[in-house]
Amino acid sequence: MSGFDNWEKLVQKQLKTDDIYAILQKENLENIEVKPYYQNNSETKILPKVEESTHLVAEYQDGLEEQAFAFLLNENVEGLEEKAIFINNQDLAEHILTKETNRYFSLIDVFSDDKKAEINEHLAGELLSKTFERQIGVDVSFHQNAGASIIQQLAFALTKSKELVEKFGSEILEKLVFRFAIGSNYFFEIAKIRAFKYLFNHLSKEFEKDLIPYIFAETSFRNKAKNDSDNNLIRSTLELASAMIGGSDAVFSNDYKIENQTKLSKEISFKQQIVLAYESIINVFEDATSGSYFVEDITQQFAEKSWKLLLEIEEKGGYLELLKSGEIQKMIFEQAVKEQSWVEEGKIKIIGVNLYPKLEKKKSVEELYNSNEIKAVRLAEMFE
Structure with a gap:
């Protein structure tokens, strides 16, 4: 009898049942099989990242120049030297004055997110003409904040990449920054980043390349609440840890306060990253x-599962075609409503929202969600 069989018999004895999996396994929204214990003798490999050390990105404000070496910019800032600059604004991307001492990355997505379903070729051309290290953003953070599953997020990132290759050629793959929002399921989110490394590398090989994706990860709004900002801070700290451990090239913490944001709250949000990086490296x-x-x-x-969904999307015409028909919107809507129902039923627990204290429901699913629109919705909005 193997060591695994011995262990299983021991667990059966302690739980006083032969069907230990019925007790130890938990349902999850992704339909991923999570075993109570594992035996694995397969070989594994290190999944590399582009940056040697993950960039800790701060939203720019006066006084952070000495503490931060990477900034998210929505408007031009003069005098920055030897920084990594992540450009978050279309007008800024078109008009920014670059310096040789800085490194520049565009987070600007050139896809429309409505039923117009098109790539802004003029904007893409402007961005590709810039001397940035990476010129085009592929944003799936707004899908996550709208309630898309991890599998959907990964498939959407891949199919959007394929659409860009079809429009601009395979060289575009080396010019992309992938923007993900990181949710609260700690190990699943680590696995999300890792899975995308496998998937993008596999996709690049379809075009005779062997590439590593550049991943910009930020904290999610999906699980944050207006009334309990201290718990938001704890949630975002765990999300940042998932992003770093998963192997993101850059991480950014959105303000943990949903309302009444201040200069101090922005600084505290950034310094979560400092504590994680400098205390635990x-x-x-x-x-x-x-x-x-x-x-x-x-x-x-x-x-x-994500590659399978990618193939299904491609068989139906690709991301833009399904966006135009409304199928992408419907996919996200169905997943988001299911997640919201789990919160309403208490299967997903959010402290200060449906647990300690348990707030009263104030809005219906119909008020919050629209099957024809990709719309960011916080789970706590139902109770606020």
Whole structure:
């Protein structure tokens, strides 16, 4: 009898049942099989990132120049030297004055997110003419904030990449920054980043390349609440940890306050990253969870399910075609409403919203969601 069988018999004895999986396994929104324990003898490999050390990105404000080496800019700032600059505004991307001492990355997505369903070719041309290290953003953070599943997010990032290749050629793959929002399911979000590395590398090989994706990860708005900003801070800290451990090239913390944001709240939000990086150096390690049987297994499941969804989308005409027909919107709507129902039923617990204290429901699903629109909705809005 193997060690695994011995372990299983021991668990059966302690739980006093032969059907231990019915007790130990939990349902999840992604339909990913999570085992109570693992035996894995397969070989694993390190999944690299582009940057040697993850950039800790701050929203620019006076006084942070000495503390931050990477900034998210919505407007031009003069005098920055030896910084990584992430450009978050279309007008800024077109008119920014670059300096040789800085590194520049565009987070500007050239896809429309409505039923117009088109690529802004003029904007893409303007961005591609710039001397940035990466000129085009592929944004799936707004899909996450609208309630899309992890599998949907990964498939959308891939199919948008393929649309760009069809429009601009395979060289575009080396000029992309992928923008993900990181949710609250700690290990799943680590696996999401890792799975995308597998998937994008596989996609690039379809075009005779062998590429690593550049990943910009930010904290989600989806699980944040207006009334309990201290808990928002805890949630976003865990999200940042997932992003760093998963191997993101840059991380950014949105303000933990939904309302009444201040200069101090923005600074505290950024300094979460400082504490994580300098106290635990998790921004330096390359693929820290490689070899973890649990993380490797769910990474593989995400990769397989996302690639399958990608193929289904492509068979139906691709991302833009499904956006035009409303199918992308409907896919996200169905997933988002299911997640919202889990919050309403208490299957997903959000402290200060449906637990400690349990707030009263004030809005219906119909008021919050629209099957014809990709719309950012916070889960707590139902109770606010």
